[in-house]
Amino acid sequence: MKIYRDLFKKLAHQYRVSDPDSFNLKDVDPKDTGGLEGGDKDEAKKVLEDAKHELRDLQNVLYADDKWSILLIFQAMDAAGKDSTIEHVMTGINPQGCQVSSFGVPGPEEMEHDFMWRCINKLPQRGRIGIFNRSYYEETLVVRVHPQILEGQKLPDQFKREEIWQERFEDIRNFEKYLARNGTLILKFFLHVSKEEQKKRLLRRLDRPEKNWKFNVNDVHERQLWYNYQMCYEEMIKETSTEYAPWFVIPADHKWFTRSVVASAVEQAIESLNLQYPRLEHHDHEKIKRGRDLLENEDD
């Protein structure tokens, strides 16, 4: 078991983009399972269970320590498994210490603000884990693939220029650096699914009545822009992979594999903070003693 645990931690490290200049999305095979085969699936599932237990403990210390915040960002094409990965990785964690925020098409109030605003509002407090299911990165993805979306934004025309994408990357890097310097540990996951696997999953949504609700014909339209999206993802990853807010590009054609790698990456990152429960001072020991005396000598 330990062998698998260590292997997944190693894999998580491997999928972290450490040399953004030479990063090429084509080098990551969505079908990759890190050398594991179908027969290893049960062991991979055990890794996920173990990592979940570990995460629960880590989250408790995180909460007690009350200094760091954890921000996990998930981006992917439709049906890559964002929702289910988030669900699997976070079940087991105390719901009071964790909040998931999803970002869809901006509404009228959101359109009245700068593009980070709605995400800033959802940043995790110290001691908590915040999960973004999509994020401000959509502003360099869907908005870039569909120029009419940018056209429709209430940004002054003079800023709607060719350099806008580079400017957004710069703003995002600066923003994430700011968060990191304020004690936010940021991990970003791109779940990399293949076009064929997406097709299978979208068809499954049509075939299975209980999955029908998830089907959105728009996903099929977006799929036709697959290569534009891949180019945007690649550039986004190259431009915003930093030491303080790394991207992990995780193969996503096999869900059992994706989930265990993500859980291992999160576990490893929080572990590296070396968090400790706050130590009691001398006067705290006094308080504990007094509390015990009071409780034990209480009149019924």
Ligand code: AMP
């Ligand atoms: P879902 O995650 O399936 O509920 O879909 C949410 C949709 O909102 C996706 O199609 C996203 O591309 C879209 N979306 C998210 N953020 C933005 C944004 N800033 N501008 C336009 N569309 C967005």
Ligand code: MG
């Ligand atoms: Mg969707």
